[in-house]
Amino acid sequence: MTQTAYRAQLLTFREDPAHAADGAVYEADGLLIVEDGKVVAAGAYASIRDKLSPDATVHTMRDKLIVPGFIDSHIHYPQTDMIASPAPGLLPWLNTYTFPTERGFENPQISRETASFFIDELLACGTTTALVYCTVHKQSADAFFTESEARNTRMIAGKVLMDRNCPEFLRDTAQSGYDDSEELIARWHGRGRQHYALTPRFAPTSTEAQLEACGVLAQKHQDVFIQSHVAENTDEIKWVESLFPGHRSYLDIYDHYNLLRRRAV
Structure with missing residues (x-):
């Protein structure tokens, strides 16, 4: 050797x-x-x-x-070009900047070019592993994993699940989200240094049916990761409470759908 x-x-x-x-x-x-x-x-x-x-x-x-490579435990590669965009809060920021930007990732070339730049920037900062959000588009995850595999970086990523409370152009369904995630898990999870994360964006943008389907996938694939958001500001928390009445807390919603376990972030 x-x-x-x-x-x-x-x-x-x-x-x-x-x-x-x-x-x-x-x-x-x-x-x-x-x-x-x-x-x-x-x-x-x-x-x-x-x-x-x-x-x-x-x-x-x-x-x-x-030193060992750094690990970033929460990052969105599609937001590379809109970092630090100003907004009075999370929800207007999503509607004004994030959702319109993510629409472009329907185009595989945009996904590939952004993923390539993003991973190179991580490496320039010494980050060799990250837990990454893609967009709702299956091709955005394929592009990201392809670029990561080419550089032999260890990345954990997933296609966002989002079937309500978002623009129509970014909306999947409980069934299509399940099918796309299942396909991506089969193609990428455990392939070299690539790992998959089931990725409901956050509770308000998924119906009960989608969260339930995500929980089924989590039970079926015990070694995949799960990533989402929780309790980022008070307006969001009030919104979640109105959408999911009867739950003890915001976090309890994820627990109810079997999305809190080892490898859940």
């Missing part, structure tokens, strides 16, 4: 440093050894240099710091 090694400063984490005094591990003179694209050893140079093979290529960069 071909070895490539990097002699540099190393920073990694064995636990959350906010809760463990020794959670962060720093090596001023560290060594990272890679074989066939995978890290096989990392630590103090003096303690693991004997693991280097005679023909290893060693890159010396003592003034550099090597």
Whole structure:
């Protein structure tokens, strides 16, 4: 096996440093050894240099710091071109900027070009894994996973489910959302570093039938992720309460449809 090694400063984490005094591990003179694209050893140079093979290529960069790739646990790739658009609140922001922008992702070329730029920007910031929202269009998810696979990044993403309280041009149905998600799971989940997330946008934009169908998929595919939004502002919370009477809380709605479990974010 071909070895490539990097002699540099190393920073990694064995636990959350906010809760463990020794959670962060720093090596001023560290060594990272890679074989066939995978890290096989990392630590103090003096303690693991004997693991280097005679023909290893060693890159010396003592003034550099090597860290694990960052993880972004919530991001929307279709919103790349409208970040920081001003609005008085969440709901007018969706109607004024987000929904019109997402309409364009019906076009596979727009999806591919945006996904390509988006992932390159993540990598430029050191982010190698993200939990990503696509649009309601199946092709937006296909484009995103295709670009991620080409770069060998680990991404978790899903087609948005949205069958009410949104423009007609962004609306699916409980059945089409189920079918599209099932197809995308079969094509992408567990393929290399790609993983699928069932993605009801948020409770107000899904009917009870759609949330129920999403729950069925979640039960059927126990290892897929689930992502949604909850309680971002008071107007939204009041709206949800009127749409789903009888629930103990906003979060209880997701629980009712079996959407709270491991891998749900």
